[in-house]
Amino acid sequence: DELPRSLTTMFSSGEALPLSTARAFLKKWPHCALENILSCTETSADISFCKITSQVTDSNRLLAPIADHRVCWQNTMEVRDGALVITGFNIPDKYLTPSANGCFSKTADGRNVLASGDLAEWVEMADGTRLLWSNGRRDFNVKVRGHRVDLSGVEAVLEDCEKLKDVAVFCAKENIW
Incomplete structure (x- = not known):
């Protein structure tokens, strides 16, 4: 203590x-x-x-x-x-999952850029x-025990469940451990 x-x-x-x-x-x-x-x-x-x-x-x-x-x-x-953009050599040029790559771009001189969200x-x-x-x-990303979770993705999966009529996923607390 x-x-x-x-x-x-x-x-x-x-x-x-x-x-x-x-x-x-x-x-x-x-x-x-x-x-x-x-x-x-x-x-x-x-x-x-x-x-x-x-x-x-x-x-x-x-x-x-x-x-x-x-x-x-x-x-x-x-x-x-209104959003943070980071440029530098230590920014990757893409994620392994192609659908998530919209946050990356390049400067005219070839440096990688991240729109962090x-x-x-x-x-x-x-x-x-x-x-x-x-x-x-x-966006709707939260961290759960150190792992990034996209709440809109969770919502999309739940919407495909035929027994559910309406779905809303939200973060009730700022810090989820």
Whole structure:
């Protein structure tokens, strides 16, 4: 229940970090810095970092920001039409399942591009820092015990069941472990 005093930094990676969790962590262990990391399967690496500060925890947002000025692996991250787009050498050019490949493209110079499905926006904070904030998902993907599940795909399969009249699949909780 206690962290060693020698632990000075904790990293959160792999899933969206709810700000309520970040607030609780920093309140319980104020001696330990908290870094939120964007890490997605398609990049096979942690690609951006954001230190969680009081300026961040004082905001009224649901999720912690996923990037400040530190972006790794020579990736570029931009927001197009409200969604996160990542470009870099560590982006694959396709999935093994051809039907899922609509999120990949290439730049004019041949670099791979991923439209991640994450809703995001760059926001300038009061101190002038620009942070990339996650605003959920554009699609119906959720993570269940670390596995990506497309709820619309589950819904489509259930709609084929002749004994079911109407079908709706939704995520009742933000975090499903």
